[in-house]
Amino acid sequence: xxxxxxxxxxxxxxxxxxxxxxxxxxxxxxxxxxxxxxxxxxxxxxxxxxxxxxxxxxxxxxxxxxxxxxxxxxxxxxxxxxxxxxxxxxxxxxxxxxxxxxxxxxxxxxxxxxxxxxxxxxxxxxxxxxxxxxxxxxxxxxxxxxxxxxxxxxxxxxxxxxxxxxxxxxxxxxxxxxxxxxxxxxxxxxxxxxxxxxxxxxxxxxxxxxxxxxxxxxxxxxxxxxxxxxxxxxxxxxxxxxxxxxxxxxxxxxxxxxxxx
Amino acid sequence: xxxxxxxxxxxxxxxxxxxxxxxxxxxxxxxxxxxxxxxxxxxxxxxxxxxxxxxxxxxxxxxxxxxxxxxxxxxxxxxxxxxxxxxxxxxxxxxxxxxxxxxxxxxxxxxxxxxxxxxxxxxxxxxxxxxxxxxxxxxxxxxxxxxxxxxxxxxxxxxxxxxxxxxxxxxxxxxxxxxxxxxxxxxxxxxxxxxxxxxxxxxxxxxxxxxxxxxxxxxxxxxxxxxxxxxxxxxxxxxxxxxxxxxxxxxxxxxxxxxxxxxxxx
Numbered sequence: 001x002x003x004x005x006x007x008x009x010x011x012x013x014x015x016x017x018x019x020x021x022x023x024x025x026x027x028x029x030x031x032x033x034x035x036x037x038x039x040x041x042x043x044x045x046x047x048x049x050x051x052x053x054x055x056x057x058x059x060x061x062x063x064x065x066x067x068x069x070x071x072x073x074x075x076x077x078x079x080x081x082x083x084x085x086x087x088x089x090x091x092x093x094x095x096x097x098x099x100x101x102x103x104x105x106x107x108x109x110x111x112x113x114x115x116x117x118x119x120x121x122x123x124x125x126x127x128x129x130x131x132x133x134x135x136x137x138x139x140x141x142x143x144x145x146x147x148x149x150x151x152x153x154x155x156x157x158x159x160x161x162x163x164x165x166x167x168x169x170x171x172x173x174x175x176x177x178x179x180x181x182x183x184x185x186x187x188x189x190x191x192x193x194x195x196x197x198x199x200x201x202x203x204x205x206x207x208x209x210x211x212x213x214x215x216x217x218x219x220x221x222x223x224x225x226x227x228x229x230x231x232x233x234x235x236x237x238x239x240x241x242x243x244x245x246x247x248x249x250x251x252x253x254x255x256x257x258x259x260x261x
Numbered sequence: 262x263x264x265x266x267x268x269x270x271x272x273x274x275x276x277x278x279x280x281x282x283x284x285x286x287x288x289x290x291x292x293x294x295x296x297x298x299x300x301x302x303x304x305x306x307x308x309x310x311x312x313x314x315x316x317x318x319x320x321x322x323x324x325x326x327x328x329x330x331x332x333x334x335x336x337x338x339x340x341x342x343x344x345x346x347x348x349x350x351x352x353x354x355x356x357x358x359x360x361x362x363x364x365x366x367x368x369x370x371x372x373x374x375x376x377x378x379x380x381x382x383x384x385x386x387x388x389x390x391x392x393x394x395x396x397x398x399x400x401x402x403x404x405x406x407x408x409x410x411x412x413x414x415x416x417x418x419x420x421x422x423x424x425x426x427x428x429x430x431x432x433x434x435x436x437x438x439x440x441x442x443x444x445x446x447x448x449x450x451x452x453x454x455x456x457x458x459x460x461x462x463x464x465x466x467x468x469x470x471x472x473x474x475x476x477x478x479x480x481x482x483x484x485x486x487x488x489x490x491x492x493x494x495x496x497x498x499x500x501x502x503x504x505x506x507x508x509x510x511x512x513x514x515x516x517x518x519x520x521x522x523x524x525x526x527x
Contacts, residue, residue, distance in 0.1 A: 027438035034442055038449045045455045046303075050310040178285035185295035192299075196306040 006103055007111055014114035028117035029124075032069070036124050039065045039191065054195040059136035061193065064219040066132060067152070068191050069125030071214045073118045074156050075187075081113035083163045083180045087170040095256055106249045110164065129222070138222055147231065148221035154234035155214025159187070161241030162209060168245070171252040190215045210237060267360050268368055275372020283376065290381045294329050294388055300454055301325035315458050320485055322395045324456055327481045329385050332453070333377055335416040335477055339366045340440045343427030347522065348434075356519070363424065363511070370420060399486050407493065411480040414500050419476035421507035422447075428511070431518030451477035458487060475500045 018025055043065060047058040056064075086109050089095045098105050133140070163183045170179050190211035194202050206212040213234045220226035279286060304321050308314050316324065343366065346352040355362045389396050399405065426443055429436050448454070450473035457468050457478050468474060469492075479496050482488050488496070 023435065027435075027441075031438060031441045031445065034445050038445060038454075041449070042454050045460060046307055048461065049314055049459075050307060050312040053307050053310060173284065175282070176284040176288070178288050181288050181292060185292040185299075188296050188299050192303050196303050198302075198306075201302070 003103065003107060006107075010112055011114060014116050018116045025117040025120060029120035032073075032118075032121035033124055036065070036069055036121075036128060039068070040128070054193065056193050056195065057136060059132050060219065060223060062132035063129055063136060063138075063222065064193055064215055065191070066125050066127075066129035067148075067215045067219050069121060069128065071152060071156060071159075071190065072187075073121040073125060074152075075159065076115050076118035076121075078111065078114055079156070079160050079163065080180075081115045082110050083167050083183070085109070085113055086167045087174075087176070087179055090170050090256065091174055095253075099253070099256075105253060106246060110160070133222060136223065139224070140222075144222050144224060147226065147228070148218040150231055151213055151217040151221055151226070151234060154231070154238045155210065155212075155218070157238040158210040158213055158234075158241055159183075159190075161238070161245045162186070164245050165248060168249055168252045171255050186211065193219070207237070210234075213237070264360065264364060267364050268371070271364060271368020272372045272375065275369050276375050279373045279376040283380075286373070286377055287380050290333070290377060290384055293333055293381060294384045297325040297328045297332070297453075298388055316456060316487075319395050319397045320487070321456075322392045323397050323485050324481060326385055326389055326392070326396060327484055328453070328477070329388070330378075330381065331412070331415075331481050332477055333381050334374065334412055335419045335480075336374075337370065337419050337423040339370065339420070340423040340427035340443075341437065342366070343424060344430035344436045344440070347428070347430040347518075352522070361515075366424065367420070397485075399484065404483065404486065408480055408484045411483055411497070411500070414504060415475055415477070415480050418472065418500065418503050418507065421504070421511060422472060422476065425507060425510050425514060428514045428518060431514065431521055447473045447476065450474070452481070453477065458482070469495070470499060472503055475503055 040062060043058060043061050046053070047061070051057065053061070089098060089109065095105075098108050101108055138144075163180065166182050167180050170176060173179060186209050189197070189205055189209075194205050194212040194216045197205055213230075217226055217230060217234070301321060301324075304314075304316075304325075305318065308316075308318055308321065314321075346355075346362070352362060355365060426440060427436065429439070433439075450457075450468070450471055452474070457465075457474060460468055475496075479500065482496075483493060
């Protein structure tokens with residue numbers, strides 16, 4: 001409960017920031033539209049040559065592009081501003097203050113910053129999902145949407161864990177301030193269904209670097225083609241991810257040589 | 262001549278500065294290889310549907326591996342910095358120096374690339390090992406010469422385009438949205454995701470004339486060997502026109518821009 005109150009306070013601060021820089025919101029929505037348009041165009045060009053790629057039709061892949069935009073918006077909203085900030089805290093000694101605050105340090109560094117303009121991109125993303133879904137002949141049901149949302153939540157949590165794991169290394173690699181950029185190479189793979197990749201790579205992208213839970217499985221849920229057992233796997237993986245990163249974080253914090261000591 | 266000496270100095274300075282952050286730059290290089298590889302995998306999946314693409318499997322592999330290298334050689338990141346220098350008045354200290362501001366960015370651009378390339382090439386080599394026997398580089402020395410001649414011109418176009426864009430900050434308050442939009446659209450029209458040869462035939466006239474082809478795609482097209490001599494010559498003509506045009510733009514913008522420049526210290 002107390003954590004929820006703290007998070008609400010962070011939210012209000014971010015809201016004040018958005019109000020201050022209103023043009024940013026507009027710019028974010030417009031560039032979001034450009035990104036969405038280019039993703040659609042890429043798939044349209046790709047499907048000029050064939051009607052299906054690895055079992056995916058054009059409409060289905062466009063749905064996935066919409067799902068990717070939703071995940072991207074969620075990550076930009078709550079995860080990425082914080083992941084970029086963590087190496088800075090360590091470098092500039094701000095971790096001192098974080099450790100002094102009477103809430104879990106991992107909680108603070110993970111949720112303090114929010115990039116609210118990203119919310120604007122949810123509208124166009126959902127519009128694309130609905131439009132492409134109708135083309136793909138999706139029969140919308142509350143169950144399917146809930147299942148998709150659950151998969152997506154697991155996916156976002158897993159991506160956060162992976163990213164958090166990477167940036168936690170900055171306690172040792174202090175000068176590596178771009179360490180968080182490593183994540184983007186991985187996230188790029190989430191733009192496509194995992195079945196586009198073969199062999200070991202597909203297994204890696206499903207379980208080790210779990211982009212499949214973020215985009216492929218939610219899209220399949222909406223299409224009514226998801227393996228529900230995987231949802232249980234996702235929940236277990238997400239829970240394990242949260243616990244493991246917590247352990248690693250506590251271990252790493254003990255190695256923190258603050259700015260003043 | 263004096264400008265050359267200054268650039269040489271600035272390049273050395275930037276090489277030192279970049280080496281200081283070598284770890285960070287190594288991560289950039291990893292991404293510069295991984296992202297094209299992912300796109301390559303996707304196109305290979307398409308080609309395995311048994312459809313006839315205008316590109317063979319080998320050409321796709323060669324295209325995307327070459328793209329890793331060319332995209333770094335021709336990369337720019339300066340628009341944001343130019344805009345910031347103008348907006349915050351960092352430019353003022355340069356106006357006192359007996360050298361034009363653009364040399365500062367030229368030095369930075371070349372200096373960073375001198376460090377980046379030796380990190381990148383082994384990574385591309387590793388990626389090449391994954392596709393042993395499927396990378397088809399031309400054996401014809403003439404084509405390599407054309408490619409090598411084309412690279413610096415292409416890098417210069419990408420550089421000038423960014424510089425001109427950032428210079429808009431003389432008149433426009435916030436150009437960051439514009440810069441972001443340009444980098445998205447520019448990457449797309451430069452063939453980063455879809456090789457330009459895979460676009461519909463009807464738009465090829467437009468694709469050949471738009472500037473972004475000459476910020477990345479054109480040298481790769483020369484090397485992967487799908488251009489007729491006539492189209493190669495035409496490409497070089499368009500490239501030269503862009504260099505001249507962008508240079509003129511830069512000179513004009515800075516002549517009038519500096520007059521209206523009113524940041525701190527001006």
